[in-house]
Amino acid sequence: MKVLKFGGTSVGSVENMNAVMQLIADGEKKLVVLSAMSGTTNALVEIADYLYKKNKDAAFTQIANLERKYETVVKSLYKSPTHKKEGSKAVKTAFTTIKSFTSGEFNEIGEKTILAQGELISTALFTQVMKENGFNTKLLPALDFMRIDSDKAADMQAIRPLIKESLAEAGEADYYITQGFICRNAEGEIDNLQRGGSDYTASLIGAAIDSKEVQIWTDIDGFHNNDPRFVQNTKKIEQLSFNEAAELAYFGAKILHPQTVLPAKLQNIPVRLKNTMNPSDSGTLITHDASGIGIKAVAAKDGITAIKVRSYRMLMAYGFMKNLFEIFEFFKTPIDMVSTSEVAVSITIDNTTKLDDIVRELKEYGEVEVDENQTIVCVVGDLIADEQGFAAKVFNAMEGIPIRMISYGGSRHNISVLVSTKDKQATLQALSDHLLA
Ligand code: ASP
Ligand code: MG
Numbered sequence: 001m002k003v004l005k006f007g008g009t010s011v012g013s014v015e016n017m018n019a020v021m022q023l024i025a026d027g028e029k030k031l032v033v034l035s036a037m038s039g040t041t042n043a044l045v046e047i048a049d050y051l052y053k054k055n056k057d058a059a060f061t062q063i064a065n066l067e068r069k070y071e072t073v074v075k076s077l078y079k080s081p082t083h084k085k086e087g088s089k090a091v092k093t094a095f096t097t098i099k100s101f102t103s104g105e106f107n108e109i110g111e112k113t114i115l116a117q118g119e120l121i122s123t124a125l126f127t128q129v130m131k132e133n134g135f136n137t138k139l140l141p142a143l144d145f146m147r148i149d150s151d152k153a154a155d156m157q158a159i160r161p162l163i164k165e166s167l168a169e170a171g172e173a174d175y176y177i178t179q180g181f182i183c184r185n186a187e188g189e190i191d192n193l194q195r196g197g198s199d200y201t202a203s204l205i206g207a208a209i210d211s212k213e214v215q216i217w218t219d220i221d222g223f224h225n226n227d228p229r230f231v232q233n234t235k236k237i238e239q240l241s242f243n244e245a246a247e248l249a250y251f252g253a254k255i256l257h258p259q260t261v262l263p264a265k266l267q268n269i270p271v272r273l274k275n276t277m278n279p280s281d282s283g284t285l286i287t288h289d290a291s292g293i294g295i296k297a298v299a300a301k302d303g304i305t306a307i308k309v310r311s312y313r314m315l316m317a318y319g320f321m322k323n324l325f326e327i328f329e330f331f332k333t334p335i336d337m338v339s340t341s342e343v344a345v346s347i348t349i350d351n352t353t354k355l356d357d358i359v360r361e362l363k364e365y366g367e368v369e370v371d372e373n374q375t376i377v378c379v380v381g382d383l384i385a386d387e388q389g390f391a392a393k394v395f396n397a398m399e400g401i402p403i404r405m406i407s408y409g410g411s412r413h414n415i416s417v418l419v420s421t422k423d424k425q426a427t428l429q430a431l432s433d434h435l436l437a
Pocket of ligand 2: 007008035196
């Protein structure tokens with residue numbers, strides 16, 4: 001059975017939901033993962049923020065606006081009163097849940113439960129549309145089988161048997177619909193796989209049921225060889241290896257949630273990126289096989305902060321790196337790039353919530369310098385080190401653009417350079433002109 005995931009835009013309007021129905025209802029049995037309708041999760045995040053800040057008026061206004069939007073959707077989504085009623089009921093239930101958190105002390109359980117309502121509504125509404133149109137469709141509650149462990153990592157050991165149980169319980173159907181993004185944590189509470197996590201849901205499910213293929217449907221034809229928002233004439237990439245796709249997704253190609261690739265790679269399940277607005281396009285296929293050596297794509301990740309630490313004890317001090325890395329680990333802050341000299345280390349992070357604490361602790365070991373507004377530009381492909389001088393090509397292309405850090409050799413699939421965000425556009429264009437033309 002294939003697993004197909006449709007993002008927020010794909011189910012973002014009555015029209016689009018109907019289009020998704022046409023797309024999937026080809027008689028082939030499948031499992032469909034849906035995001036919340038576009039804009040919904042952002043609105044729910046805002047509601048939770050207002051509740052944390054005890055700004056109840058603003059929360060109520062936002063809740064009312066969102067509820068009105070869904071009432072309008074329900075009005076035009078169905079023809080028959082019976083299905084309209086079912087749709088209304090799902091919306092009511094979700095908003096009753098949301099409103100139940102507007103009194104009393106607001107906490108993380110309230111926040112996560114509110115955030116889950118977007119996917120709960122979109123899947124309930126969509127399942128009704130399928131049923132109204134006569135398709136044998138069952139709704140699988142993701143909260144019954146999607147699990148994360150106490151480290152917030154996907155708990156495949158739990159997911160695998162649970163989803164099988166869920167499918168068996170639901171019984172025979174042509175189309176199974178489930179929620180992306182949401183899950184339960186080790187305490188059994190409602191939780192989620194982080195923003196954009198519906199892609200990850202799809203690949204976890206794909207791996208859990210040994211799916212033939214996982215398809216991620218969005219509003220672009222697939223991975224492009226450069227960022228179409230900043231560079232003109234980008235081209236779609238037909239095929240990528242899991243490793244290349246993982247690097248691209250992680251380093252800024254917004255089309256795929258970065259964690260998505262791993263479960264599929266481990267089970268060797270092909271992942272295909274497809275465009276809801278242009279379904280006949282083959283999209284980008286991601287498998288174990290790369291499609292040849294060389295540079296395939298460039299991606300950029302903004303919002304990077306570089307931290308340089310110059311050791312007080314200077315040369316030959318062993319344990320210096322370990323001490324530094326432990327600080328990042330203690331503050332649960334992932335590191336992206338690292339470059340070192342004999343006496344100094346530069347490290348980049350994108351999560352700066354603990355920056356002040358990190359800097360305070362780092363100062364015990366050396367002088368600390370922080371540069372914000374940096375961008376990692378990442379060149380991806382099958383870049384075998386001793387062939388064809390890939391690094392030289394990248395540096396030649398970037399002549400005249402100040403490079404703050406370089407990382408090469410960490411994997412054969414990636415050369416990363418750190419530049420100031422103001423130089424990002426020029427960097428992407430230069431790489432496009434010299435490497436991808
Ligand atoms: N609805 C969630 C979000 O907007 C999950 C997703 O769309 O993948 O982040
Ligand atoms: Mg989304």
